[in-house]
Amino acid sequence: MFPTTAHPRAALVTALAVLATGCAASAAPRTDGTARPVAPTAEVRSLVLPFDTYELSHQESFEVAEARDLLIRACMRKRGHDWQVIDYPAHVDDLKNRRRYGVIEKAVAGKFGYHANAEVLSAGTEITELRKKRDESLGSAGIRAAYDEKNGCGYRANDHLERDGALADYDRFNRLSSDLLKKTKKHPEAVEALNRWETCMRRRGFDYRTPDEAVSDARWWSRASAPASDEEIATASADVRCKQRARLVGVLFRVESALQRQAVADDRAYFSRLAEAKARHLEHARQVIARH
Template sequence: MRLRLRAAVGALLTAATAACSTAATPMAATPTAAAPRPGVTVPPPGVEVRALSVPFDRYNFSTADISVLEAAEELLVRDCMRRRGMAWEVLPRSAMEDLEPPNRRRYGVVEPEIARLFGYHPPPDRPTVARRAAARDSRARRLSAQERRAAHDEEDGCLEQARSHLEQGTPRVDEALFNKLISETFARSRRDPRVVQVFGAWSACMREQGRQYADPLAAVTDRRWMNDGPASPEEISVARADVRCKERTGLVPVWSAAEKRLQDDAVNAHPAEFRALRAAKDGQLAAARAVLARG
């Protein structure tokens, strides 16, 4: 079974969980990414969000890992297409500093500047990520029917061959179990007595600022923010209050510590399954780096 797990991000706060490409879990409604605004520079992820981690990160692919895998796949597809007498335009790579840290929005919006600019809407892609996405869309539009079949056929396509190459020799993994544990440990962390207590402190802080929310989940999933347009002044005001109250109450460290305890317990309860996950991840990344080294 193909392992292509993605790191959990802000969707976790909306009762969603990190998902495999082959076994995604249900996701609650969340604000869509904010559209780029002229003259607005998307801030790079701060030091604090880059430092956020949980034990399951060791077994999951981060956005940086996926960037490595996709860059290797591009070269393998290029070579495969050439053997079939067709060209393949290799996409430009995204700069590592432009990629989202795996846990940037795990506990909702935690960066004051992001809240000020975008409210609860995820910020637009940073420049090199946006450039890659635009190049991918442009290439897709220009592919002929023959080229599309050669590249994307599910059984004999060059992309399928590239992924099989990177997975060769890696162990099978239990993706369903991993997804289940991600979901369960996140849900249980919200019921941890220390987390419940800090949620109460956060809620009281929000009330002081005229905002009525039981916990951060209720704030980020407020139906008023579920739109494709820019964040409203009210959304931005609530998001900024949310961030201030998280900082005042120490909510993120308390919540993260609870999740870490639960995830460590899960790893210890399923040693063989997590060894396989780690081996599969490390094996694919090693194979990808070897492809990139050859060029």
């Protein structure tokens, strides 16, 4: 999904619309204010994991967001406040695993280094800015009407969309997703590929044991809002080249896919509940949209 707002009220967005965990880093984008999305590679488009079917796609998360906006608007009007319904994109690619294995695209590394987050890569920054401006226009009374934790219109909207079994335990899902990614990196095939990556990086003059260590280098995070330095871009670009030479992404994807398929097979009842909750959540959202 795309990030909602830049403050704690982002928690109001349904838990079904969370991304699978596992990105190498979560950071503010380093841009010059003119960032444009970078077209995904064929490899990125192919990274569809078994768990993905149990989450909302990016497009589906926009449907839920639109329905939620419509419900909040109706509630806010009754309380004497305006609420803007954002014009969400009619189509957006579902690339939730684009950063799951770190930076893997030459164009992204060359433009942003390690600081290209989901918003920048998807042009989701526009949605975030619209939501921020909407909040700023509400005033203190409007903020309370929308976001009060006991009776806010946002919570009422969530309750409506999540009724009748449309809410599931996605905390468990995210923990499992994260745990399986960690397990993936310890698999013998992955360890071998990671060793190839390390050797490749050392030949290029970089002293990192893993891609996670490279992206976590404190030098990249000392000035989070500044454009990526030449050194960061050079490191990220070498990182991508070595991932390609080591065939690392393909190995990680293959191993993790197998682990996720096994997890689904091991607990079909739980994943069936997730699938049903997702379907009901979408049904409720589409009913709201159809009425307006």
